[in-house]
Amino acid sequence: MNPEYIARVAAELKLRPAQVAATAELIGEGGTVPFIARYRKEATGELDEVAITNIRDRLLQLAELDARRLAITKSLEERQLLSPTLQAALAKADTLARLEDIFAPYRPKRRTRATIAKEKGLEPLADWLAAHQANPNANPAAEARLYLKTEGPEADLLVKSTDEALAGARDILSERLSDDAPVRAAIRKLYEEESTLACKVLFGKDTDEAAAKFRDYFDWSEPLKAVPSHRLLAMRRGEKEGFLMLRVTIPEDRGFDTAKRLFLSGHGPAAEQVALAITDGCKRLLFPGMETELRLASKKKADLAASRVFSDNLRELLLAAPLGEKRTLAIDPGFRSGCKTVVLDAQGKLLHNDVIYPTAGSQAQLVEAARTVLTLIEKFNIQAIAIGNGTAGRETETFLRKLKLPPAIAIVMVNESGASIYSASDAAREEFPNHDLTVRGAVSIGRRLMDPLAELVKIDPKSIGVGQYQHDVEQTLLKHTLDDCVQSCVNGVGVELNTASKQLLSYVSGLNATTAENIVAFRHANGPFLSRADLKKVPRLGDKAFEQAAGFLRIRGAPHPLDSSAVHPERYPLVEQMARDAHCSVADLIRDDKKRAALPLQHYVSPDVGLPTLHDILAELAKPGRDPRQQFAAFAFAEGVEKPTDLTVGMKLPGLVTNVAAFGAFVDIGVHQDGLVHVSQLADHFIKDASEVVKVGQAVTVTVTEVDLPRNRIALSMKAKPDFEKKSPKTPGSAAPSNARPHTSKPNNTGLGNPFGGDWFSQAQQRK
Secondary structure (H helix, E strand, C coil), X not given: CCHHHHHHHHHHHCCCHHHHHHXXXXXXXXXXXXXXXXXXXXXHCCCCHHHXXXXXXXXXXXXXXXXXXXXXXXXHHHCCCXXXXXXXXXXXXXXXXXXXXXXHHHCCCCCXXXXXXXXXXXXXXXXXXXXXXXXXXXXXXXXXXXXXXXXXXXXXXXXCCHXXXXXXXXXXXXXXXXXXXXXXXXXXXHHHHHCEEEEEECCCCCCCHHHHHHXXXXXXXXXXXXXXXXXXXXXXXXXHCCCEEEEEECCHHHHHHHHHHHHCCCCCHHHHHHHHHHHHHHHHHHHHHHHHHHHHHHHHHHHHHHHHHHHHHHHHHHCCCCCCCCCEEEEECCCCCCEEEEEECCCCCEEEEEEECCXXXXXXXXXXXXXXXXXXXXHCCCCEEEEECCCCHHHHHHHHHHCCCCCCCEEEEECCCCXXXXXXXXXXXXXXXXXXXXXXXXXXXXXXXXXXXXXXCCCCHHHCCCCCCCCCCCHHHXXXXXXXXXXXXXHHHCEECCCCCHHHHCCCCCCCHHHHHXXXXXXXXXXXXXXXXXXXXXXXXXXXXXXXXXXXXXXXXXXXXXXXXXXXXXXXXXXXXXXXXXXXXXXXXXXXXXXXXXXXXXXXXXXXXXXXXXXXXXXXXXXXXXXXXXXXXXXXXXXXXXXXXXXXXXXXXXXXXXXXXXXEEEEECCCCXXXXXXXXXXXXXXXXXXXXXXXXXXXXXXXXXXXXXXCCEEEEECCCCCCCCCCCCCCCCCCCCCCCCCCCCCCCCCCCCCCCCCCHHHHHHHHC
């Protein structure tokens, strides 16, 4: 551990140095964020996962800064350029930008106008100009004549006129200006505080149909520091696709004045040459270089913001309330290809699959579909029905509700985003080698209803569709952020050791893909684990992995009652001592509230165990293995509203939030196209960020304020009294991002009209 790192991180995060030092030590020993936050509270001073993650990431950034410092120092040493003064300056640099500014004059360069001038021997003339700026009697032209070289073997090194000599000297001064650390710092600050991001449509692209999605940005500008992440990423995408042009600019006069204040001294003839060099250096080198730097910095900032939004949305989706272990009929809906229907037992095992045609086909197929569903419900004692919310989802839901099933059978629309990705994955092929993609997709839909977390971890988080401009975000950063989120969710809920998939196990603290696969293989070969201690028999699962993972793994019905709880095995002796002091067994201690309440906790405090851990243990004993997720509540869309053409302005509808961005929330109202509640329409009071009031998966009531069928846009409001006279704000970037979840809706072209015409229900009952 670097003491300077510890002190700096503690100051930046407003923590005690001892907390940062202890956290850094635990991370260095291989501790994961969930483990440290849950089981090492005394060491860290009860830091939560957010604080521990911030410490980890900041320490890594400082280590990377030192690695760059070392590389620069080595480069200077090898070229014999490292002076004591320069070494001290490098050691003092506390940011990467500052480090690069110091290195700029010494960085190996390609052949530039300045290096060519130096090759011609004009550097002394540049020095003379810089030194004689305040001399009113200086004569640059006379001095330049001393450097004329009209003959020689190398034509490109000749200096044929005083103008050429002075131009070369100015080139050298221009490059010095662009490499000057104080000047760079001042211009950078100016760009950070006063620059404008301007966006224009490229010539001839304003009539391009493909460019229409970027129409909001054809003539747009705003201060760079105020640009929200979604808008910046949208404009950058338009630029990447060849429709838009972006520029980051500052008022040139302000830039020139700033540079002259630091680089110009005096008002003589030599100063005039230096002033020309400053203007040229700013326009040709410094401003373009700083624009590139600020573009990269703003992109990095936008990436961080977008990653946080994605992570927050993903967390809500992963921690959605599970239905639990229920026998489930799952349907992947479709029109002409039919609805793939599967039956899952309470543990999610596939028992049966079939295809029904409730939304297309003949009247006989409709009747047969009803008969099949009713037969499956009776045969397998179905407790819930899951329907994918894609194409034909609402039509299939309507069909099922017409069956008048027992109220105890919940009919639930399930977000199927990413199900097709899973069905084609190696994991799906491995589990269902003898079934096609449609069966696998239907199974995934059913399992998502039963336990969203356990099923969604099998899919790349980027395929779930709850982010914004995810393909434009730096992918390593996004993966790192989302992996942290998934790991936090998995360990926060806990994992059933004897039923978990290897994908779910791989996110458990201390485990990885290899150890997770070994656990599953060991389970298949030796039967269910009877205790957590049996984990030590798994190949390549060492003591450190066991320490990190054991507390997050559950064994339902294990002989030792604590094996189904979040109490870590290292604290079993402590709990057993508590039970002895209470004159009962551990199982009795779990069952008896009075015995737990009578325990003198202070008596069990030790150097390793403090009151925070003791309170956690008692809370866990009160509800061992409790699921922190909310209780499941069925949701239903409005009947008779199944497509955008069914909508009218003023209609109030129930909906589910599918995606949240800074500018608003996308809501599924059951018409195969998410509507947007702009941030200004989320509440009757001012809302800065949509995440303040809505979360992914939240059930809301919305009012339709606008339906734009040609552009497939639906504007919604959550205000008590929406203003229908005003259209929803067209803030650039508020259109659905590329991965917002629009559904594909295909018309029923069977020519049958109402598919429920005739006495089809009674026919199905009779045939059944």
